[in-house]
Amino acid sequence: MGMSSFRFVLSGLALALLCQSLLTGCASRIRVRENWHFPKKTPIDYRAAAATWHKLEQGKPLGKEELADYNEAVRDTVSRLAYNWKAAPNDLNEIPTNEGNVRIQVNMAGVNDADLIDHLVPADFVKIRKGLHSRTIVKGVGSSMVARRKWSESDPMVPKTGLWFPLTAYLNFDVPGRPVLSLKDPTRQSGLRFAGKTLPFAANYSAFIAQDFRDRQRQILDVPALFRFAWFESRMGLYRLSEFDPNKEPCVLVHGINSSPLTWNNTINEMLADKEIRERYEFWTFGYPTGAPISYLAMRLREDVDKMSAFRERNGAASPKMVVVAHSMGGLLAKTLTQHSGDENWNQIFTVPLQKLKVSEQDRELLRKILYFEPHQHIDKMIFIATPHKGSDIARTAPAQIVSDLIQAPQRILHISKELLKFNSSALTPLGLAFVKEAPNSLEEMRTNSKMMKIFSRIPLSPEVRYFSIIGDTSPPGTPLEKTSDNVVPYPSAHLEQAESEKVIHFRHAVHKSPEGIAEIIRILKLD
Numbered sequence: 001m002g003m004s005s006f007r008f009v010l011s012g013l014a015l016a017l018l019c020q021s022l023l024t025g026c027a028s029r030i031r032v033r034e035n036w037h038f039p040k041k042t043p044i045d046y047r048a049a050a051a052t053w054h055k056l057e058q059g060k061p062l063g064k065e066e067l068a069d070y071n072e073a074v075r076d077t078v079s080r081l082a083y084n085w086k087a088a089p090n091d092l093n094e095i096p097t098n099e100g101n102v103r104i105q106v107n108m109a110g111v112n113d114a115d116l117i118d119h120l121v122p123a124d125f126v127k128i129r130k131g132l133h134s135r136t137i138v139k140g141v142g143s144s145m146v147a148r149r150k151w152s153e154s155d156p157m158v159p160k161t162g163l164w165f166p167l168t169a170y171l172n173f174d175v176p177g178r179p180v181l182s183l184k185d186p187t188r189q190s191g192l193r194f195a196g197k198t199l200p201f202a203a204n205y206s207a208f209i210a211q212d213f214r215d216r217q218r219q220i221l222d223v224p225a226l227f228r229f230a231w232f233e234s235r236m237g238l239y240r241l242s243e244f245d246p247n248k249e250p251c252v253l254v255h256g257i258n259s260s261p262l263t264w265n266n267t268i269n270e271m272l273a274d275k276e277i278r279e280r281y282e283f284w285t286f287g288y289p290t291g292a293p294i295s296y297l298a299m300r301l302r303e304d305v306d307k308m309s310a311f312r313e314r315n316g317a318a319s320p321k322m323v324v325v326a327h328s329m330g331g332l333l334a335k336t337l338t339q340h341s342g343d344e345n346w347n348q349i350f351t352v353p354l355q356k357l358k359v360s361e362q363d364r365e366l367l368r369k370i371l372y373f374e375p376h377q378h379i380d381k382m383i384f385i386a387t388p389h390k391g392s393d394i395a396r397t398a399p400a401q402i403v404s405d406l407i408q409a410p411q412r413i414l415h416i417s418k419e420l421l422k423f424n425s426s427a428l429t430p431l432g433l434a435f436v437k438e439a440p441n442s443l444e445e446m447r448t449n450s451k452m453m454k455i456f457s458r459i460p461l462s463p464e465v466r467y468f469s470i471i472g473d474t475s476p477p478g479t480p481l482e483k484t485s486d487n488v489v490p491y492p493s494a495h496l497e498q499a500e501s502e503k504v505i506h507f508r509h510a511v512h513k514s515p516e517g518i519a520e521i522i523r524i525l526k527l528d
Contacts, residue, residue, distance in 0.1 A: 030131035030214045030265060034121055038083040046097040049073040050173035056141065057174075059195025067141070071202060074169050075122045075143035077104060077181055082120070099177070107182040110189070111147075111167065112243055113155065118162070119148040123204035131213065132206055133266050136273040140200035141192055142170035145183065146208045157240050157284075157311055159219060164212035165243045168201035185243055187278045205272040212241065213265045216285070220260035225289035226403075229410050232289040238304035241268065241283040246316045248282040249323060249380075250308065251525065254301065256328025256386075257442055261285035263327065263512070270518045277525055281323070284308065286330075291407035294329065294445045294452055298336040299369045302376070305337060309378055321380040325521060327512045328489070329442060331387025337376045338462040346371050348455050349432030358423040363416045375462035383524055385470045385512045386486055390457060390493040391448035407441040431455070448493070461498055468524050469499040472511035486511065 052070040055062055080095050081104065093104045108114040123144035128135075137144075145167040151160050166187065172180040186203040193199075216239075225232045238252065239261075253264045264285060271277050286304065288297050309320065326334035346354065354368055417436050420428065428436060435451040438444065445452035461467065471494040472486030481504070484491045488509040495502065501524070507514040512521070 030210055030217055030262065031129035032131075032210045032214045033127045033129060035125050035127050036079070036082070036121070037125065038079055041096060043096045043098045044073050044076050044080070045069065046073065046099045046102065046171075046173075046179065049171055050179075053171065053173040056192070056199065057194050059197060070171075071141070071143050074171050074181070075124060077171065078120070078122055078143065078145065078169055081106075081181075102177070102179060105178065105180045107172075107180050109182075111183055111185060113149055113152070116149045116152055117147050118150050120167070121146050123166075123207035126204075126207040126211060128206060128210045131265060132210055132269055134206070134269065136205040136209075136269050138186070138200055138203040138205075140168075140202040142168040142202045144186075144202045144204040144207065145169050146204070146211050147183075148211070155244070157238065157308060159216055159239050161215035161218065163240065163243070164208045164215070166203055166205055166208045168203055170201075187242060188245055190275065190279065205278075206269055209265060209269050209272070213262055216241075216287075217260065217262045220287040220289065222258050222260050222262075225260065226258045226291045227407055229289045229292050229408050233410065236288045236300060238284055238286045238301070238308055241285055243282075244312075244315060245282050246312070247318050249280060249319060249321050250284055250312065251281040251323045251325060252284045252286060252305065252308075252334075254286045254324065254326040254330035254334050255290075256330045257290045257446070259290065259328070259330075261287045263510070267512055267518055267521070270515075271522055271525075274522055277522060281525065286333075290329065291441050291443065292410050293413060293440055294332050294442050295370050295456065296410060296413055297442070298333040299373075301333045302337060302373055303369070305376055309376075320378040322378050323381045323383070323525060324379060325383045325385065325512075326387065327385040328387060328509065329446060331384040331389070332446075332456075334382060334384075335387075335389075335461065336373055336456075336459075337379055338382060338465045339373065339459045340375060340462070341371060341373050341459055345455065345459060347429075349429055349435060350427055351429055352427045357420075357427060359416070359419050363419060366412060366416060375464065379462075379465050381466045381468065381524065381527070383468045383470065383521060384494075384496060384499070385517065385521075386472050386489050386494055386509050387469075387496075388446055388489045388493045389496060391450060391453045392446050392489050392493060393448055394488050396447050396449075404441060404443040407443060409441060463498075466527075467496060467499045469494065469496050469502040470511055470517055470520050471495070471502065471504045472507045472509050472514075472517075473504050474506070474508055 049070050052066050077095055095102050095104050123146050126146055146164060147167050148162045148164050150162050151158055167183045168186045169181055169183050172182055186201040191198045191200040219235045220232055255261060255263045268283060286301055288300065324334045324337060354364060357364060420436050431451060444450060471491060473484045474487050475484040481491055486509040503520045505511050505514055505516045511517040
């Protein structure tokens with residue numbers, strides 16, 4: 001066996017060992033299949049559907065079968081329209097019913113950018129093969145749909161693959177012979193109000209989550225993105241997971257090392273089971289190749305949060321407040337959204353001001369963005385989950401060192417490090433010189449004795465933000481709290497003095513996936 005082959009095998013073994021302890025993003029892939037059932041030529045029973053609609057309007061009680069038959073008529077109407085689009089484009093809205101052929105009027109008022117929707121499928125036809133542990137389904141009026149809206153320049157803060165979101169379809173028979181198929185977003189309008197009562201819309205939130213994460217999981221691939229920054233740099237970014245709503249608060253989810261936005265799939269699925277959470281929050285995920293230096297990744301997160309705030313403001317957002325939920329190393333990135341770095345931070349690395357460095361203006365601007373930052377004025381709450389505020393000793397193990405040696409640094413960082421060593425070595429402090437020479441990656445920086453930890457852990461947090469901690473614990477019962485650990489982050493490192501509340505849960509490092517962890521996130525999100 002040649003040296004290169006031996007090194008490849010060794011690195012594979014090291015990564016396998018590390019995955020058992022440190023690397024927590026090894027989430028199961030989402031697998032989804034659409035099983036379309038186009039209705040045959042059998043007429044849809046609009047007579048019974050219309051009778052049920054009028055009973056709903058009058059507030060009369062319905063039997064389960066009546067509502068089920070009405071909902072099935074709605075679903076079959078959508079299926080028939082899809083069949084027409086595929087097979088009979090000249091008769092798109094012509095539906096065979098027991099009332100004869102009926103032309104359907106489609107009403108999508110209230111659906112954002114309806115003209116950009118390129119896919120609409122009944123949620124009943126979405127078969128989730130793998131990836132979600134439970135199903136978040138609301139029973140009610142209508143047929144639950146899943147829609148995909150294309151990326152557009154007017155709304156660039158969705159993945160290039162498009163944005164999946166839930167819709168509910170229902171048939172309105174108020175005008176005899178002229179039924180209207182209406183579609184509504186159940187996260188914005190929860191139901192129909194008749195005779196003083198609100199009847200909830202039928203909705204299948206798991207179906208849209210599965211469809212969206214099936215596409216979104218291509219954005220960042222856990223292990224390759226740890227090693228090869230360049231392959232995934234163009235995919236890095238903060239993207240919305242739900243339809244834009246100016247009346248909702250954004251909730252930003254930041255994953256940890258060797259992970260991806262996919263790590264939040266079950267967490268979001270469970271959170272959307274709560275009506276108050278659905279109606280209050282708009283979810284966003286930040287995906288990034290996790291091997292790059294933490295300070296560089298934190299800069300990219302700050303830039304994207306600024307873009308998100310500007311996007312929401314341009315589109316009439318009522319409240320600028322936002323919540324950040326961050327797991328593991330993601331918490332180290334997110335912390336910088338609440339910190340003031342100032343000259344003290346700069347002076348730990350350089351002996352001269354920024355303007356005195358012999359670098360290009362592009363490099364000067366990059367250094368400024370990395371080392372100078374202010375608290376983001378719109379952060380209301382920040383939830384740290386298993387975050388190594390003081391580092392993790394697991395990153396000092398032999399497998400971690402082998403893996404660390406294979407991580408590719410961003411070209412911009414390598415270039416600026418060379419420029420600093422070549423033309424500005426006298427302008428570096430001893431700590432700065434060591435920091436630049438190492439050209440560190442995130443795995444090295446998470447060590448308890450790393451240069452990054454020494455520099456950035458001293459920066460105080462903004463007192464204007466409310467902080468919360470959720471901490472895992474896999475230690476034997478009776479272990480003193482200060483000696484517990486989640487097998488990756490010891491309690492003293494995850495503990496945060498400024499936290500308004502701290503929840504320690506008997507679970508491994510991926511505590512954001514545990515039932516108790518999700519319940520605690522929901523509790524905090526509901527706080528005023």
